[in-house]
Amino acid sequence: HLSIRRQRQMCIRDRGAHSEALAAGAAQRPQREGTNALNWLNITQLFRLQAAIKLDLPSRRKAIRDCIHRFSSFNYEVPMLNAQRTPAATSLLTERHDWSVSEVEALLNQPLNDLLFRAHQVHREHFDPNTVQLSTLLNIKSGGCPEDCAYCPQSARYNTGVESEALLDVDTVLNAARQAKAAGASRFCMGAAWRAPKDRDIVKVAELIEAVKGLGLETCVTLGMLKPQQATRLKHAGLDYYNHNLDTSPEFYGEVITTRTYQDRLNTLDAVRDAGISVCCGGIVGMGEGISDRAGLLCTLANLPVHPESVPINQLVRVEGTPLADEAPIDCFEVVRVIAAARVMMPKAYVRLSAGRKELGDAGQALAYFAGANSIFYGEQLLTTANPLVDEDRALFGKLGITAGTSHTH
Ligand code: SAM
Ligand code: DTB
């Protein structure tokens, strides 16, 4: 139903996009027989699903990513890509990566029923709404962290009563992982209170990953900032996910953390993505941020060249001794709104209702599941603070008709 003039404008724009992308592809294209520009574009689309990561293309990845980014900023279908539509191309064309903060603020500020309705529709298009993925957390290296994250009980700068402990050994970790599996978890997440792991730490964590993977569980670790070769080493050990949160908007970030930058975090996310590991990245609400900061966090996440496969939304756990201990509590609808907006903006991501479930209560959690949350931390302990009991989660799932399921990103 577009006017001819508008169609022509679009065609001209398309041609511009094509030639840019083709140029980027051509510049980086391997000199192989039979590899023409069109094939190369298919490869860039596959990259989005991480297939191309398995190819040895480190020097070309940035060009590929830029190319994908340019394509994905178009909201209408590009005829050439459409003609050779693959699942990867479909995803490239249907997911948005061009959100503006004001647009997301408007989304967050909608009447709750409107936001919930939209989010739930998106949720049903992509997932079974009655299945929730279960991840169990283990703190493999507790306390003594040099960073100053204002929310964190494990920072050595605050008096929170959390003891500093050495990295757990393989047997202890395996025992916890076996228990998690027996209780129904599909993923085992190991957290370490490091600013950044040393190479010798990576060797030990790689052993833990191999052991947990051997039990048939998905693996996830969160170790702080990561260098590209460290990410590759973890990938080889069998790591499925790396958790590294942006925590809040670029603007509010400096109020919460001063010992590492937002860009440091984005660099780690790049290293993880380039190593072919699925990205788990989200943030915290309830730290005194404004709605625009929540929108800013969601925009940064959704405008990444590839959406994170997993998006944990944490409600601040206010821990005595941390600078944010006396922050005013937020109500459950604030959390639910952020979950709903994340679902709308990143339709295929697993949105994890993370820290703060105890405070949300049954009704708040039920709303969050309706809004599109389809993953939780499962087990009585988060890292240093309490989580709902396994029996409580089972009882709530029973009341809501929810069953535990695995993720389908692998
Ligand atoms: N040290 C590593 C790092 O910061 O990347 C990994 C562990 S760190 C505890 C992982 C994440 O847990 C943080 O980025 C933050 O989002 C979340 N977190 C920590 N303390 C929290 C709290 N009190 N309430 C809510 N979320 C918290
Ligand atoms: C995430 O987003 N939340 C988890 C996990 N990733 C590592 C951590 C929550 C920590 C809550 C405070 C604590 O227990 O120390």
Ligand code: SF4
């Ligand atoms: Fe350290 Fe991570 Fe806690 Fe920050 S969030 S103080 S980096 S353990």
